[in-house]
Amino acid sequence: MISSNQLRFSYSAQKKFSFPDIHCNDKETLLILGQSGKGKTTLLHLLALLLTPESGDVAIAGKSVRNLTPQEITATRAKNIGIIYQRPHFVSSLSVMDNILLSNYLANQQEDRQKARHLAEQLGFADHLSKKTNQLSQGEQQRVSIARSLMNNPNIILADEPTSSLDDDNCQRVIQLLKKQSAQIGASLVVVTHDQRLKDEFSNQVFL
Amino acid sequence: MNLFKISVANLREKKLNSFLSALLLTLGIGMISLLLLLNKQLDEQFKRNLKGIDMVVGAKGSPLQVILSSIYQIDAPTGNIPLAEVNALRKNPFVKTVIPLSMGDNYQGFRILGTTPKYVEHFNAKLAEGHLYNASMEVTIGSKVARDSKLKIGDQFSGSHGLDSEGEKHEDKKYKVTGIFEPSGTVIDQLIITRLSSVWDIHEHSDEPKLPVTAEVEHSHSQTHVDPEPDEEGKDVTSALIQFRNPMGLMTIPRQINENTSMQAALPSIEINRLFSLLGVGIETLRTLALIIISIAGVSVFISLYNSLKDRKYEMALMLSMGATRTRLFLMLLIEGLSLAVIGFFAGIIASRVGLWVFSKSAEKDFHYSLGKFALLPEEIYLFFGALMIGVVAAALPSLGIYRLNISRTLAEE
Numbered sequence: 246m247i248s249s250n251q252l253r254f255s256y257s258a259q260k261k262f263s264f265p266d267i268h269c270n271d272k273e274t275l276l277i278l279g280q281s282g283k284g285k286t287t288l289l290h291l292l293a294l295l296l297t298p299e300s301g302d303v304a305i306a307g308k309s310v311r312n313l314t315p316q317e318i319t320a321t322r323a324k325n326i327g328i329i330y331q332r333p334h335f336v337s338s339l340s341v342m343d344n345i346l347l348s349n350y351l352a353n354q355q356e357d358r359q360k361a362r363h364l365a366e367q368l369g370f371a372d373h374l375s376k377k378t379n380q381l382s383q384g385e386q387q388r389v390s391i392a393r394s395l396m397n398n399p400n401i402i403l404a405d406e407p408t409s410s411l412d413d414d415n416c417q418r419v420i421q422l423l424k425k426q427s428a429q430i431g432a433s434l435v436v437v438t439h440d441q442r443l444k445d446e447f448s449n450q451v452f453l
Numbered sequence: 454m455n456l457f458k459i460s461v462a463n464l465r466e467k468k469l470n471s472f473l474s475a476l477l478l479t480l481g482i483g484m485i486s487l488l489l490l491l492n493k494q495l496d497e498q499f500k501r502n503l504k505g506i507d508m509v510v511g512a513k514g515s516p517l518q519v520i521l522s523s524i525y526q527i528d529a530p531t532g533n534i535p536l537a538e539v540n541a542l543r544k545n546p547f548v549k550t551v552i553p554l555s556m557g558d559n560y561q562g563f564r565i566l567g568t569t570p571k572y573v574e575h576f577n578a579k580l581a582e583g584h585l586y587n588a589s590m591e592v593t594i595g596s597k598v599a600r601d602s603k604l605k606i607g608d609q610f611s612g613s614h615g616l617d618s619e620g621e622k623h624e625d626k627k628y629k630v631t632g633i634f635e636p637s638g639t640v641i642d643q644l645i646i647t648r649l650s651s652v653w654d655i656h657e658h659s660d661e662p663k664l665p666v667t668a669e670v671e672h673s674h675s676q677t678h679v680d681p682e683p684d685e686e687g688k689d690v691t692s693a694l695i696q697f698r699n700p701m702g703l704m705t706i707p708r709q710i711n712e713n714t715s716m717q718a719a720l721p722s723i724e725i726n727r728l729f730s731l732l733g734v735g736i737e738t739l740r741t742l743a744l745i746i747i748s749i750a751g752v753s754v755f756i757s758l759y760n761s762l763k764d765r766k767y768e769m770a771l772m773l774s775m776g777a778t779r780t781r782l783f784l785m786l787l788i789e790g791l792s793l794a795v796i797g798f799f800a801g802i803i804a805s806r807v808g809l810w811v812f813s814k815s816a817e818k819d820f821h822y823s824l825g826k827f828a829l830l831p832e833e834i835y836l837f838f839g840a841l842m843i844g845v846v847a848a849a850l851p852s853l854g855i856y857r858l859n860i861s862r863t864l865a866e867e
Contacts, residue, residue, distance in 0.1 A: 293776055295861040316778070323776025330864065336459065336768050338466035341844045343454060350454040352776040 478797025790848020
C-alpha cells in the first residue's frame with residue numbers, strides 16, 4: 246500500500262510542482278496520466294523515495310517515511326518498492342540472470358535463482374538468461390526489468406512510462422504481465438504514463 | 454553474486470582498456486623487478502669473488518681490465534709480467550699471500566688457469582670427487598665445466614690457444630682430469646685449474662715444430678716440475694692476486710709497484726666501484742623509465758575508470774536505487790583498480806623472471822656466469838604494496854564521484 250499527502254517539490258523558483266494526493270491499496274492498481282512537463286517522473290521519484298519532497302509525506306505500507314534516515318530510506322526502498330523505468334537499464338557487464346539476482350543482492354536478501362528462473366518462464370525470456378542484456382529486444386528488456394522489480398516481493402510496484410517505447414503488441418503484453426504479477430504477490434501497482442493506450446486498462450486513474 | 458564478481462565482469466566488459474592498464478603496470482613492475490634481480494645477483498657475484506683480494510698486479514694497461522680478467526675471468530688479460538718480479542713481492546712485510554695466475558688457453562670456452570694451490574685454498578673450493586691436480590698437465594675442473602663439457606675424471610683433452618674456443622688446438626699435449634670441484638658459486642665453478650708449469654710447458658712446445666710426442670715423453674717431461682711454488686728465472690705469468698697483512702700495505706705498495714716495476718697494481722675495490730658507477734647511470738635511467746611507465750599505468754587506470762564511470766553513471770544510479778550503498782559501489786570500483794594492480798604485479802614478476810632467464814642464458818654463453826635465482830626479493834614485497842597503492846589511488850580519485858551522484862536526476866535524464 247502506498248499513499249501520499251500534499252506532496253510539493255520545486256527544482257527552482259519557476260519550476261514548482263504540487264501533486265494531488267494518491268492512494269493505492271494492496272492488490273489495487275492506479276494509473277497516473279499526464280502530459281510531458283507535468284512532473285510525472287518527479288512524482289514517481291517522490292513516491293519511490295528517490296527524491297525528498299519539500300513538503301508533504303509519503304506512506305509506504307501504512308508507515309510514514311518522513312523521519313527515516315537516508316540509510317533507512319534506502320533499505321525501505323530496496324525491500325518494499327520495485328521500480329520499472331521508462332527505458333530498461335541494466336548493469337551491462339552482467340548477464341540477464343545476474344541482473345535479476347542483483348536486486349536480491351543489493352537489498353541484502355538471499356539470492357533466489359529458482360524464483361528468477363520461474364519469473365523468466367512466466368515473462369517469456371527463459372531462453373535468454375545467460376545472455377547479456379543488450380542482446381535482447383526492447384520488449385524483452387522491459388520484461389526482464391519487470392522480473393527484476395519483482396524479485397524481493399515488493400509491497401509496491403512503480404512503473405515509469407513502462408510502455409511508451411513499445412509497439413502495441415508488446416505494450417499489451419507488458420501491461421498484462423505487470424497487472425498479473427503484482428496481483429500474484431498482492432502488491433500495489435502504480436503506473437505513471439502519458440500513453441493513452443493504457444487508459445482503458447485501469448479503473449483507478451489520476452490526472453496531473 | 455558479490456562485489457568482486459561484478460568488478461571482474463566490469464573489467465572483462467572493457468577488455469582492451471583493462472588490458473592496456475594491466476600491460477603498462479606489467480612493464481613497469483617487470484622492469485623494476487628485473488633491475489632489482491640483476492643488481493642483487495651481479496652484486497653478489499662480484500662481492501663473492503672479490504672477497505679477500507686486496508690488490509691485483511698485472512701488465513700495464515687498463516686497471517679495470519686487469520681486475521676483470523684476473524678475478525672474474527671475463528676480459529682478456531693485459532699481457533705478461535715476469536714471475537721474478539711477482540715473487541719479489543713476497544719479501545715485502547705487508548704482503549700476506551701472493552697467488553700468481555697464468556692463463557692463455559681454454560677448453561670449449563672454459564679458461565685453463567695455471568696457478569698455485571693457494572688459489573684453491575683462497576676460494577675454499579672443496580673437491581666433489583677425485584683429487585687435486587698434482588703434476589704438470591693434470592687439471593681439476595669446476596662444477597660448471599664438468600657439467601657442460603661432460604669431462605670426467607681420467608678424461609684427456611687438449612686445450613685451444615687463446616680465450617675462446619675458436620683458437621688453435623694444442624693437439625700434441627693433452628691435459629688429464631684428476632678431480633672435480635663442488636659447486637661454490639664462485640669463479641672456480643667455470644675454471645679448469647692446473648699448475649703454473651702446465652701453461653709454460655704447453656707454450657714452450659707450441660713454438661717448436663710439431664713432432665709426434667708420445668705420452669711417455671710427455672710424462673717424463675712433466676716430472677721435472679713438481680715444486681709447489683715455482684720460481685723459475687725468465688718465466689712469465691699473467692697476473693697475481695695479492696692479500697695484505699694489514700691496511701698499511703694498501704697505502705704504500707700500489708705506488709711502489711706502479712713506479713718501480715714493469716707491473717701495475719689495480720685495486721679491486723676502487724675498480725669495481727668505478728664499474729658500478731658506470732653501470733649505475735644506465736640502471737638509474739632504466740629505473741626512472743620504469744617509474745614513469747608505472748605512473749602512466751596509474752594514469753591509464755584512472756582514465757579508464759573515469760570514462761567507464763561516466764558511461765556507467767546510470768548503472769550506478771540504478772544500483773543505488775536498488776538498495777546499494779555508495780560505499781559499496783565505491784568499494785566495487787576500488788576492487789577494479791586493485792585487481793588490475795594485482796594482475797599487473799604478478800605478470801610483471803613473471804616477466805622479470807623470464808627476462809632474467811634470457812639474460813642469464815646469454816651471460817652464461819658469453820661469460821659462463823649464471824644468474825639463476827628466481828626467488829621473490831624482499832624489495833618486491835614493497836613493490837607489491839606500491840602497485841596496490843597505485844591501483845587504489847588511481848581507482849579512488851574518479852570513484853569519489855559516486856558520493857556526489859544525484860540518483861533522481863541521473864535516472865530521469867535518460
